[in-house]
Amino acid sequence: MNVEIVELDDRKAKFVLSGATHAFANSLRRGMLAEIPTLAIDYVNIYNNTSVLFDEQLALRLGLIPLKTDLDSYVLPSDCGCGGEGCPQCQVSLTLSVEGPKMAYSTEMVSADPAVTPADAVPIIKLAEGQKISLEAVARLGTGHDHAKWQAGVACGYKNMPHITVLEECDACGMCVDACPRGVLVITDNVAKAVDERACSLCRLCESVCELNWIKVDTYPDSVIFTAESDGSMPITELIIRSADNIKERATALDEYLGIIDA
Ligand code: SF4
Ligand code: SF4
């Protein structure tokens, strides 16, 4: 298996994954969406709310705010020694006390753990003169399996890696070069050639204009172009590595289980 990084920053990654099946790529994607825990606000004690939002709507907005998550510091409530009742190992409290006129932002929430803060300045509500909100929100770990608010990976997906072949008979007429909307093709040494297969959209316009079919657009059977984005709860590299580790853990567990069945 090989990974070629195309783009990478703290939140987003684009890479070519080769020597791997589409099933593996899909497992990696699903792990990022549903298996890796992240912190999200799970319940809210509202002490005062004179805004135009009902308490339930306010709680819904708070639940969808991405929170920076250190998975080495917290455990899932179901795995915690407190039995899920709530303790510093499985939950963290954030308070918000604001008064209008103003726009209240997620970054105004004060966390009991300085390491757990909103990943972005998300507008919560616009308060008019004299309107107040005072609340305590409790964040806990969960996974995307249970609710989308615990989904650390967003816009995670992959597409087939294009493979463009030009046969020797090509007469360098240039029609495919002109037809390509992505600028993938050039004429070099009297033959059409792909300069960047990754940029190809697989539209096959080049094939349709080549009257003698000297150009073929196909895909590599064991390569995909993978794109992934984190909601900000953790760096995208950590999310990808944790997802790959999760596949290994589940495969090992299945292997052990099947071993027990065979025995
Ligand atoms: S592949 Fe076909 S359309 Fe493209 S330059 Fe060659 S002959 Fe022309
Ligand atoms: S399939 Fe479409 S994008 Fe790809 S090389 Fe041909 S014309 Fe360009």
Ligand SMILES: [Zn+2]
């Ligand atoms: Zn606990």
